[in-house]
């Protein structure tokens with residue numbers, strides 16, 4: 001879902017040392033198709049210049065409500081009235097205080113007071129300024145009024161100090177923006193979606209495990225696409241090298257059994273399950289307490305494997321849950337995918353050639369549905385594929401639950 005496309009976002013920048021970081025945010029929002037109007041407070045102008053933001057957004061940067069462009073008909077309130085979302089990043093202690101007091105003595109605070117759009121604040125300040133009772137009180141007041149106020153990151157600050165007060169990374173702020181826009185405009189708003197990602201690890205001894213080449217990239221992209229479409233997303237992930245995505249619940253698991261338990265818990269009340277994780281079919285029957293030594297196995301050794309639970313199969317009777325499986329095969333792709341679709345009573349299966357896609361950035365998939373639709377998609381980035389797959393799911397979701405039950409073989 002191209003949730004940023006055409007959305008009017010006001011990006012308010014305050015007088016913090018972290019102001020330079022949001023240049024990247026302004027750029028990425030603009031590249032995503034948003035119309036970004038940057039408003040700098042008077043103090044912000046001491047940290048960053050208008051030229052940078054103007055060049056990155058392709059739009060005039062506004063600073064003074066007494067000197068607005070002549071074509072802004074209702075001048076000081078036009079930005080707030082027309083906005084789809086207001087983001088204040090970095091939000092200073094001072095601006096949070098002025099907002100909590102309902103003040104509107106500059107263009108940014110006036111814009112906020114004049115809007116009915118969602119408002120997102122990303123505070124950044126000295127660790128003591130953030131912990132100060134006044135700041136905490138102001139944040140609580142703003143949250144009580146429906147503002148989304150992000151927790152600052154912890155770590156090294158500009159001064160020689162470590163603690164909570166750093167501006168969250170631009171990618172995190174962008175994820176929160178996408179989630180807020182999705183919850184306001186997205187087709188999955190109000191829906192609960194569970195996505196699994198990565199390859200399970202099945203322990204052999206305390207330091208060794210059986211696993212597979214799944215990178216988690218596809219599952220993470222699907223979770224982000226569902227979040228952008230407005231869903232409440234639970235991402236159940238095995239250990240991967242990807243950054244935790246913003247604005248979703250992340251449940252970390254390692255083994256197939258942990259994955260099964262997490263999926264069952266998360267699917268309570270869920271509308272959609274996208275089972276993208278590469279779950280091991282088998283696990284070692286016994287896990288050694290201590291590291292297995294080479295000595296004593298001069299002739300080689302045999303690992304005895306037992307089957308893992310069939311996570312999707314166990315949910316076959318959940319007719320209220322739209323279930324999407326993935327079939328990563330190395331041969332007879334469509335045949336195997338069709339079999340899995342039927343056996344597990346899935347609504348949809350996404351088939352792909354494992355040798356061409358696992359650990360790769362691009363993917364070529366064929367989607368099979370329970371109504372015998374076959375949708376072939378071109379090779380594309382996993383992010384683009386995730387959006388396209390989700391769109392295919394969304395087009396079929398509204399038919400729930402009326403026509404369920406037909407088309408499956410027991």
Ligand SMILES: Cc1cc2nc3c(=O)[nH]c(=O)nc-3n(C[C@H](O)[C@H](O)[C@H](O)COP(=O)(O)O)c2cc1C
Pocket residue numbers: 013014015016017018041042043044091092093094095096124125126129
């Ligand atoms: C070098 C310097 C760095 C500052 N960094 C921050 C900061 O990170 N967060 C903050 O809340 N205030 C910071 N301040 C203080 C604000 O700039 C000051 O409170 C100002 O009035 C904020 O105005 P504004 O909220 O209208 O942008 C800093 C001040 C200076 C001189």
